[in-house]
Amino acid sequence: MMSAERHEIKMFTPLTTGLLIIIIAGAVSVYKRLALGLGATTNLQDDFPWGLWIGFDVLGGVAMAAGGFVIASAVYLLNMKKYKPIARPAILTAFLGYLLAATAIFLDIGHPLRLWHPAVMWQINSIMFIVAIHVILYTTVLAMESSPMFFEKIGLKGVQKFVEKIMMPIALFGTLLSTLHQSSLGAVYLIVPEKLHPLWYSQTLPLGFLVSAVMMGLSMVSFESILSTKFFRHPANMDILSGLARGSLVVTGLYFILKIFLLVKGPGIAAAFDGSMEAKMYLLEMAVGVIFPLILLVLPAVRKGMNSILLVNCLVIFGIVINRMNVGVFGMLRHAKGRGISYFPTGNEIMVTLFMVAAGIFLFKFAVKFFNVLSHEEAEEVH
Amino acid sequence: MEASFLIDTTKCIGCRGCQVACKQWNQNNAEKTSLGQTFTNPPRLNARTYTNIAFFEGEHGNKLFWNFARNGCFHCKKPACVSVCPVAALIKTEEGPVIYRAERCIGCRYCMLACPFNIPKFEWEKISPRIQKCTFCYERILDGKLPACAKTCPSGTIHFEDSIEKNLKEARKRISENSEKYVNHIYGENEAGGTSVLLLSALPLDQIGFGKVSEQVLPDLTWKYISGIPAVIGVVLAAGIGSWIITRRNKNMDKEGE
Ligand code: SF4
Numbered sequence: 001m002m003s004a005e006r007h008e009i010k011m012f013t014p015l016t017t018g019l020l021i022i023i024i025a026g027a028v029s030v031y032k033r034l035a036l037g038l039g040a041t042t043n044l045q046d047d048f049p050w051g052l053w054i055g056f057d058v059l060g061g062v063a064m065a066a067g068g069f070v071i072a073s074a075v076y077l078l079n080m081k082k083y084k085p086i087a088r089p090a091i092l093t094a095f096l097g098y099l100l101a102a103t104a105i106f107l108d109i110g111h112p113l114r115l116w117h118p119a120v121m122w123q124i125n126s127i128m129f130i131v132a133i134h135v136i137l138y139t140t141v142l143a144m145e146s147s148p149m150f151f152e153k154i155g156l157k158g159v160q161k162f163v164e165k166i167m168m169p170i171a172l173f174g175t176l177l178s179t180l181h182q183s184s185l186g187a188v189y190l191i192v193p194e195k196l197h198p199l200w201y202s203q204t205l206p207l208g209f210l211v212s213a214v215m216m217g218l219s220m221v222s223f224e225s226i227l228s229t230k231f232f233r234h235p236a237n238m239d240i241l242s243g244l245a246r247g248s249l250v251v252t253g254l255y256f257i258l259k260i261f262l263l264v265k266g267p268g269i270a271a272a273f274d275g276s277m278e279a280k281m282y283l284l285e286m287a288v289g290v291i292f293p294l295i296l297l298v299l300p301a302v303r304k305g306m307n308s309i310l311l312v313n314c315l316v317i318f319g320i321v322i323n324r325m326n327v328g329v330f331g332m333l334r335h336a337k338g339r340g341i342s343y344f345p346t347g348n349e350i351m352v353t354l355f356m357v358a359a360g361i362f363l364f365k366f367a368v369k370f371f372n373v374l375s376h377e378e379a380e381e382v383h
Numbered sequence: 384m385e386a387s388f389l390i391d392t393t394k395c396i397g398c399r400g401c402q403v404a405c406k407q408w409n410q411n412n413a414e415k416t417s418l419g420q421t422f423t424n425p426p427r428l429n430a431r432t433y434t435n436i437a438f439f440e441g442e443h444g445n446k447l448f449w450n451f452a453r454n455g456c457f458h459c460k461k462p463a464c465v466s467v468c469p470v471a472a473l474i475k476t477e478e479g480p481v482i483y484r485a486e487r488c489i490g491c492r493y494c495m496l497a498c499p500f501n502i503p504k505f506e507w508e509k510i511s512p513r514i515q516k517c518t519f520c521y522e523r524i525l526d527g528k529l530p531a532c533a534k535t536c537p538s539g540t541i542h543f544e545d546s547i548e549k550n551l552k553e554a555r556k557r558i559s560e561n562s563e564k565y566v567n568h569i570y571g572e573n574e575a576g577g578t579s580v581l582l583l584s585a586l587p588l589d590q591i592g593f594g595k596v597s598e599q600v601l602p603d604l605t606w607k608y609i610s611g612i613p614a615v616i617g618v619v620l621a622a623g624i625g626s627w628i629i630t631r632r633n634k635n636m637d638k639e640g641e
Pocket residue numbers: 456457458459462463464465481497498499500501502503516
């Protein structure tokens with residue numbers, strides 16, 4: 001029985017020990033940030049107010065969470081039953097992703113304890129306000145979406161069944177929020193047409209962020225499923241993995257067309273080959289995150305093999321993270337340089353980021369051990 | 384009333400009286416600096432320096448020439464900083480000044496990112512940091528007094544008016560009466576959709592630190608997106624509910640078939 005094996009997941013493997021070391025070291029950095037302030041612990045400065053935490057943790061983290069809404073809408077809105085076994089891990093990942101993004105914002109803003117201000121001091125012209133409201137609402141939705149496994153654990157079967165009954169409106173609301181939130185993160189940068197490098201700035205940033213978040217989400221879900229088969233000895237479901245890969249193919253194709261269109265219409269193809277740091281970063285992002293995955297996904301054999309799918313997933317995840325870093329950090333450097341400054345994160349900034357990544361993986365493992373995350377389907381069949 | 388400065392940099396003698404007056408009025412401490420390649424000091428605006436005089440050596444009419452440029456907030460007509468602030472900590476007052484309400488600010492620094500003139504500064508070294516920038520001496524204006532820097536200026540460089548239009552007229556007049564003295568560009572007339580602070584210069588503006596800023600009203604760029612949100616909500620809801628109904632019906636038909 002799967003559920004029997006599930007409980008055999010060991011808490012103290014070398015991986016977890018490593019994670020714990022990073023978490024403890026990172027907690028010191030988090031404490032330093034809170035005790036000493038941003039100036040003393042980061043390289044952020046007047047002409048470069050947003051750095052690694054916004055580029056990686058917030059933009060990247062939220063994109064990683066997109067799997068939650070993609071799978072939730074497939075299962076609960078499109079009634080694609082096949083994907084039900086991965087709904088729980090997908091939603092859980094999204095929940096953790098958002099929690100970590102919210103933590104990053106908490107540490108990044110100058111007044112962490114005023115994090116709640118946007119909820120009461122509305123300013124609807126501000127994308128930041130819209131983003132903040134979405135984070136609050138969607139974290140609530142995700143908590144509700146993942147609550148059945150919690151109720152199941154503490155034995156409240158009735159509540160669990162009730163929440164599962166009203167899943168459709170919850171999922172619909174979640175999909176709505178995610179669509180808006182993913183695109184709004186792109187819209188954050190609409191206001192800086194002269195600061196963000198033209199390789200990334202365009203009026204279609206919101207659409208680009210949405211489509212690439214879906215790519216990222218599909219890959220994350222597939223990536224996790226494969227890793228859990230490898231680490232947690234959960235049986236592989238190639239039907240699901242191939243289905244996700246087909247989905248990725250379509251979305252990556254669309255994204256490729258959008259990116260090329262924007263390049264040609266915007267700065268021109270030559271801009272990607274002028275040898276500048278930005279051009280190199282752009283090519284890296286395109287090659288790793290879009291072009292290689294697309295070439296691979298077109299091949300039917302790739303979509304059928306677990307290891308080849310895993311490779312594609314890694315490429316996409318890495319590539320889209322680079323995209324977010326390009327928009328949030330690398331694409332903004334040219335403007336900063338024009339004003340005589342440069343930016344590279346401090347060790348403290350990097351440690352805080354590692355802390356959050358490690359905490360995310362750790363919490364996921366923790367949830368898998370104590371809640372019925374991965375073997376939901378089997379558990380259902382037993383009934 | 385619409386407060387406005389006309390800053391005629393050709394009149395400036397580089398005394399930095401405005402810098403000092405601004406610090407005094409706003410009780411901003413002095414800071415330790417050192418001379419760089421120019422005489423500009425402090426070298427850039429920061430959380431304790433709302434205005435400074437930048438020194439530029441240039442040639443004008445074949446003569447060596449110093450152009451002194453006063454930096455500071457432009458108090459845009461449609462300020463990007465105000466539009467991006469999630470908690471309305473920055474607001475555009477009726478009288479023109481863009482002011483800051485520290486108790487609301489969450490310190491997200493989006494205003495710094497968005498300002499096309501890179502004006503808002505942050506108290507990086509503090510645990511409870513504020514955004515800092517020129518206030519246009521809002522309280523003084525409300526009291527019917529001149530802003531501290533304008534009041535101090537001995538050369539008439541910083542000219543205050545209660546109407547942008549009046550200052551624009553004056554600026555145009557100066558350029559047309561003295562066309563060999565000025566470049567034909569009123570910086571701030573159209574930059575960022577128009578600002579309350581207007582600059583005149585002998586050297587091209589980008590040579591005295593005022594880079595090209597497009598005439599685009601920046602908040603419009605985001606507003607286009609935000610105003611589309613209701614439509615997106617409609618489409619997503621319709622598509623979601625629609626596909627739910629359709630897939631449910633298919634499922635029921637499957638069941639009947641069984
Ligand atoms: S110059 Fe910058 S800080 Fe001043 S009002 Fe305009 S956008 Fe705001």
